[in-house]
Amino acid sequence: MKPEKVDKKELHKLFLSGKPIKEIALQLGxxxxxxxxMIYHERLRNPLDWPQRVSYSGKPDMDLLMMHGYECGECAVMFTVEDDMDVDHSITICPICQSEDVKDRGYGKFVATSDVMKRDA
Ligand SMILES: [Zn+2]
Structure with a gap:
């Protein structure tokens, strides 16, 4: 028996596929x-690669939102903007320091769900 050694790439793939944490854990032993x-720590390092998600009970390809990721050149905060037709991405500013010096970090898929409040633990 090896000590816990989880393939991060595999974990990331399963995470983005929308599988429940329980199933991911099973699959990765x-x-x-x-x-x-692990996801928490990875997210601290790469917030854009590990979109926040909550208890999830739909098909894996449901409720995926395309989001636009940015990084502020002033305060280095990372933030996302929903990729909506109504949003003018050319005037995106940092939500923290209001700087216009934001770097485009590209698109990402984010799982949208509304039952954040359901967790009681
Ligand atoms: Zn900023």
Whole structure:
């Protein structure tokens, strides 16, 4: 038995596929707790690669939003803007320091869900 050694690439793939944490853990031979912790740490490093998601109970390709990711050149914060027709991305400014010096980090898929408040743990 090896100690916990999870393939980050595989984890990322499963994460983006929208699988429940429990299933990801099973598939990678880990526990839900470790997977959550790992995702949490990866997210701190690469917020754009690890979109926030909450309890999820639909088909994997449902409710995916395309978001536009930016990084502020002034305060280095990363933020996302929904890729909506109504949004003029040429005038995007930093939500923290209002700087217009924002770098485009490209698109990402984000799982949209409305039951954030359902978790009671
Ligand atoms: Zn800023």
């Amino acid at each position: 880990s526990t839900s707790g470790s997977i959550r912790t």
